[in-house]
Amino acid sequence: MKTQGQFTLFETLDEFAQFIQKPVQRQIKLIQNHHTAEPSYNDFNGQNHFQQLKGMKSFHVNERKFSDIAQNLTTFPDGTIAICRPMDQNPAGIKGANTGAICIEHVGNFDNGKDKMTAAQRECIIRMNALLARRFKLKLDTNAFVYHHWYDLDSGTRKNGAGNTKTCPGTNFFGGNTVAACQASFLPLIQAAVAALDGTAPAPAPVAVPTPGTVSIPIAVVATQGAALSIRRGPDANADKLGELADGSVVHIHEANGIWRRIDPVAQKWVSSKYLAPAPQAVSIPIAVVSTQGGALSIRRGPDANADKLGELADGSIVHIHEANGIWRRIDPVEQKWVSGKFLAPR
């Protein structure tokens, strides 16, 4: 958890879950999910959370003449959550629907053809909505979970997409910005996450151990003449240092940004390509899809059901398989993160 001025950034959902247990001095009746459109993924470098929050506040206060930043909560592409306008205050999120609302702004532009939501942010959005639904005893329907697009900007009347509207939270937000898309593609994910929190999720049906299809991921070798190579939270030498790789380590490259290369399929983990050499030959990494019929798949520290649980993957998540051990599959190129192959299907 980090704080700057009024903003607190939670780096885990557990921190957020604890925070929302605090008493709130108003009745919460609905949750607004928005996208920021601007800033978008292009503006986020993995470490400028507070700069973005201050920028949004400045725009809302100075240009829009709001009393404070509009939203109560903000999510980022790396799956972190910030507290913005105090939870005790109504937001300035949707004309006509602010009383008793919690306004969440998701950094990104989720219109068709714009930003492709990261797995980390997707997971964060589903689970934070589930935590809020439980905390404030909200029904999982489109009266309690609302999109900006459903409200006429001029009158503040709900017209479900008719009238003068924004596309917010984006024409590609969890399958679309319509009431039907919310019901078909967003609320069921929240419902599954609530069930997982309640411990009532149905046990996933076992599926056959897969024979995954393969895609090529570029591969490289750390070449530092014996020194350690820093892993950073963003494509920037000044970004937080998350760890080190030994000379000779093998990495898989999932994204490039200038001289920087992202070595994790999901997390913001970057290394400088100045210290990478091409691998002797490109290899294929098997790819698979989490298939749990809506349940969550546990990530464990070792190839063992009793190993420490490190986190969860949502049904439908894409994983790359770096090692096999019995029915277990290692899904991280560097770290000991294992899932049961029983709940993986070929993509």
Ligand SMILES: [Zn+2]
């Ligand atoms: Zn909006």
